[in-house]
Amino acid sequence: MRSIWEFLTTSANWGGRRGIWARTSAHLWLSLVSVAIASTVAVPLGIWVAGWKRGAGAVAAIMNIGRAIPSFAILALVLPISIRWGFGLGFWPTVVAMVALALPPIFLSTLTGVRTIDPSVRQAADGMGMSRWETIRQVELPLATPQIITGIRISTLAVIATATLGALVAFSGLGSFIEEGRASFDQPRYLGGAALVVMFALLAESLLLAVQRLLTPWTRP
Amino acid sequence: MAQSDLDGFFSWQWVFDRQATVRDRVIEHIQQTTIAVGVGFLISIALSTVAIRWNWTAKPITRAAAILYTIPSLALFTALIPITGLTLLTAEIALISYTLINLVPSIITGLQSVPASVLDAADGMGMGRARRFWTVQIPLAAPQIIAGLRIATVTTVGLVTISSFVALGGGVGAFINDGRARAFSTPLVLGVALSILLAVGFDLLFILLERLIPPRTRRTAQ
16 A cells, blocks of 8 residues: 555656656546547437337347457457558547447446336326427436436446556556556556546546436435 | 468458367356356345445445446456466456446345335244345345346456456457457457357346246336
């Protein structure tokens, strides 16, 4: 534990292009972009599939299996394509792997959120003459919000922890401390890197819990 | 082996030449996954029972599970090696820790969804606590518990591969790692495909298990 503390309190470790500040902000930006892309795809997809009479279970099962695809395999597969198309090393290959990682939880929780809405609520919306779009926006989306945010929260935790693998394709985030520390048997460095990731993830989780409470005041006890 | 076998995106020949290795890796992968989910499940049952019995412990327990989950796997494996060595135990400690985040919440919600009247009836029939737990509460909570187990298992199948990075077995992950290191797509694709197949296999087992639960208990629990 003392070694982690030393790593974190050495000011030389904080500044510069390869310092804690630069890498934390790169890590933050990458996580934001990845979770944003994943949410933009997964939430509408979840709402759409939830409306299906048949086949939603099959889509859910396929999405669930997607969790078994190792992130570092996606990184390795995407890397050559990214280089060929001019997206280069580092950021974009990692984003692709993180979007793939973040999709299943957000999709599945949106699906559950919409599917568990009491049918009588939807009937009431129909009875009031709401169009499909109005029902989605004013009824389904708000009622499914707690689950949707839960999904986003789980994905964010997973992305922040797993984006460390980006170091394998030269993404300079918090994972770089872990990789460098591992390579040079520098225990304070990789443990310090891991500690930063955990703190960062917990901070993000608390933030998202607060957002959840703000967005859904009716669920507050 | 002819050089041309290594050129394409995927060489069946390469795989056929290594059938025995493929089989061993798959078996190893199944073992590592089963141990992790099995032990993780028992620990989660214990933690969930504590969380339900003493309500105030629920938050710290789920929070601790989340903290364990956010420890980057490579760092955790690396940190454990000096303590537990290059053994299966090292890989399993990490893998088991990662199952808790999915298992604990689903077991807690499952157990809490059992109606109090059912518990009263069990008490009235003179069931002891342990018997009531295993023959009444667990079966009634089964749908939620199995849902959690499915997610935990599929996630573990993916995570096992990472242990290949630090020479801790890693099942079919060894192929992925080999392909990555040599920029050779055949083992990489093989590793990913086997990982997906294993996940599908485990998932089907759980779907079957869910079907085996008597229909009446399934309906009551929902």
